Amino acid sequence: MIEIMPGLDSAASALQAGKTRMEVIGQNIANANTTRTDAGGPYQRQMVRFETYLKDQMGVNPSSSSQLVRVSEILSDQRPPREIYHPGHPDANDAGIVQYPNVRVHEEMADLISSSRAMEANLAIIRTARSMALQTLNIGRA
């Protein structure tokens, strides 16, 4: 079946996935200087992984061709922590070295901007889908 507003579900899924990504970026920036976590050691930078999936895999509407996106998993960045000489810090080791998270704020800002651009592109889809639906409803009216 062809929907009245084509492409809406792909855009919606992308906005959802984009929101999760933004949350993870916010979490990374907030914890850029967290030296102690429940797991022990400094905070580890988190990353999202996107994956494509087909709408209606349950077979409700197998003729649809929309490819949706979702966050398949959230992974930890395995790069080593930053080591800074900071004697007197409560988390410093015997040599006075403190392990800071492997978060680089510049990287996070760049990711944030590209994420925000992707969101804008998806909103453009929603706008055009809306105007196409209005057009379609006006067929036959002089």
Next chain:
Amino acid sequence: MIDGLFASANYEGVKKMLDASVLRQEAISSNIANVETPHYQRIDVNSTFGAELKRAIASNNFGDVNGVQPRIEVDREAVAQNRDGNSVQLEKELINLQKNMIAHQLQTQMITGKLTKIRKAITGI
């Protein structure tokens, strides 16, 4: 019986083009949604659709036009621009989006024109 009123190759052709516009909108929105998914291959309406429809309309045979069906397929010609294997280029997709919207507008107007003409022929106003 009333089908005879609409059985023209041109009118059927416009309807097929409208179907293709809606499908293309779905394809573009899938591409934009997956702009950052690794190894995603962009999809589009099959590239042969335009030529097939043109040939069918030129033959002026209603049945031929009716048989042409747009469908979505993976665009094999698009190549990935960077190492994540994703072949979507956001700018191109946004341009296609605008083009598709204008095409859709044109097609709905053509259908409206045809319907208006028929109505005029029936009622005289």
